[in-house]
Amino acid sequence: MKIYNSLSGSKEVFKPITQKKINMYVCGMTVYDDCHIGHARTFLTFDLFLRFFNFLGFEVNYVRNITDIEDKIIEKAKIEKVNYDDISLRFIESMHEDFKKLNLLSPNIEPKASEHIGEIVSMIENLESKHHAYSVEEGDVYFDINSYSDYGKLSKRNLEELDAGARVEVDKFKKSPNDFVLWKKTQTEPNWKSRWGRGRPGWHIECSAMSKKYLGNTFDIHGGGLDLKFPHHENEIAQSECCNEKGFANYWMHVAPLNVDGKKMSKSLDNFITIKKVLNEYHSEVLRVFFYLTHYRKPINFTKDSIIEAKNILDKIYESLRNFELIDIEIDENYKSKFEEALSDDFNTPKALKILQDLTQKINKADSAEKKYTFQTTLKSLANAIGLLSDTTESYFKYSGKEEISEEEIEALISKRNEARQNKDFEKADSIRDDLLSKDIILEDKNDKTFWKKR
């Protein structure tokens, strides 16, 4: 198994600390709004990692946190005149709903920042006692970046560069412009008692505290979106390594960003697409295929055409499993090993997908029932390993977030049409088919049966 390690900037042979066990920490959501498809990419990618590690026989301890104390949450609460946890709880619920629909495997632990204030405070105290942190008159506590010589090793920058490029106005209390806040003094909710007065944690420290609690000082994999690499992950490394006096994560994995119509998603551009919106039109596995089509370290562009392409591909694959019933049969080892090989090379999903497409073609061209079953079973089993083909063909094709016409009505029209066909009244039969097509229902006559699917 080879994975690309952001820390070294190269592909490395993956060696977990404990054989066959993996401790993995992923930076999760800051819950101040509905999840968008950029989030979907990141978490679907880590879900793939998790599934494939399981497939290879690793036991993964997966921690994905929830950041529920943060400026944007507090701001929103102020605007809506509600408690901050009304906001965070609302969006945690929304997130869980989305993630369930995306068929994401649950993390083993999903810790919340607000429930780890004790751990956070003691970590800051530890850093202060070792002179890696300092408090100022105002009551804020900062991390002293110059006390940690390895600063910048993940994002590959040094302090001089950072100082030169600093665009923000320097806080007058900071010793160095790149020092970042560990504890923010505040009287507004939420706040907690501490030796520096009432306040709340800064961003970054919660991940150091929670990963330490659940995974220990040093663990295998730490990841998140590429945009978290700097400063968030860089700062986590600084805090954790200074506090624990041990190496932090061995492998860092970052998922490249997603653009919409060639532009970064943002509310001002009005190209902000939520997971809910996409799932309203497409089966969640279409989104999965869409992501798998591009390697996770490459930027991806979300357009109407590209999601349709993903749907076309998945449609074909599902089509080849129509009427498939799982029977006890050996799977094709040759395809299995090719599939494993592709994903073992830093999760080359485009290649893995191609193997599934090859299998589909083999099924369609199989000249014996036995061969067909073998390929179908192989396809199903490999696809399942990466979270695909978990639905039946029938229900996949009938999936739709919105209902324009009921299944009963469709079935009724189909039998009406077949009656007309038997009477050779093709004009009537075609008009019924056109009518259904206008409602996005496609009919397929196969042998003596008629199937329907959503466009």
Add this chain to the structure above:
RNA sequence: GGCUGAGUGGCAGAGUGGUCAUGCAGCGGACUGCAAAUCCGUCCACGCCGGUUCGAUUCCGACCUCAGCCUCCA
């Protein structure tokens, strides 16, 4: 300006020093009452300029372009 990464056919996207990726879309054909699905066939390619080489999309160097980060961000 700095750092990091990337440039392959309409789009997506593998891979390799010397035949071919592949998929989606398109086009032609088979099948079908007609379609759809499926199968068969088919078009289109490696940013630019040098160098190494018998030969480079693949190796080396310069250049150009793009993206992300440098401020909140998955």
